[in-house]
Amino acid sequence: MRHRIVAERLPDxxxxxxxxxxxxxxxxxxxxxxxxxxxxxxxxxxxxxxxxPFCHTCGALYLREVP
Structure with a gap:
């Protein structure tokens, strides 16, 4: 499965x-x-x-999906 990383930005x-x-x-x-x-x-x-910095939840789920 292909994954990608996206940025979350604050209003500023x-x-x-x-x-x-x-x-x-x-x-x-x-x-x-x-x-x-x-x-x-x-x-x-x-x-x-x-x-x-990386989202803790996304990182934990990603680790469980990739070898």
């Missing part, structure tokens, strides 16, 4: 945290709505400095 544009999305789903793995028009990273950026 500051990065709040990164979230994981399964395939082409319309919400992030923790259940929040998918932010529109935000930057994305490939799932292999998970665990790197590029994708920090």
């Amino acid at each position: 544009g500051t990065l709040k945290e990164w979230h994981m999305v399964r395939g082409d789903e319309e919400q992030v793995m923790c259940g929040r709505g998918l932010p529109e028009g935000t930057e994305e990273l490939p799932d292999d950026a998970w665990g790197t400095d590029r994708a920090r």
Whole structure:
């Protein structure tokens, strides 16, 4: 399954945290709505400095889905 990482931004544009999305789903793995028009990273950026801070719930679910 293909995953992707999307940014959640605060109203002032500051990065709040990164979230994981399964395939082409319309919400992030923790259940929040998918932010529109935000930057994305490939799932292999998970665990790197590029994708920090990361949503704890999305990260835990992602770890259970990938080998």
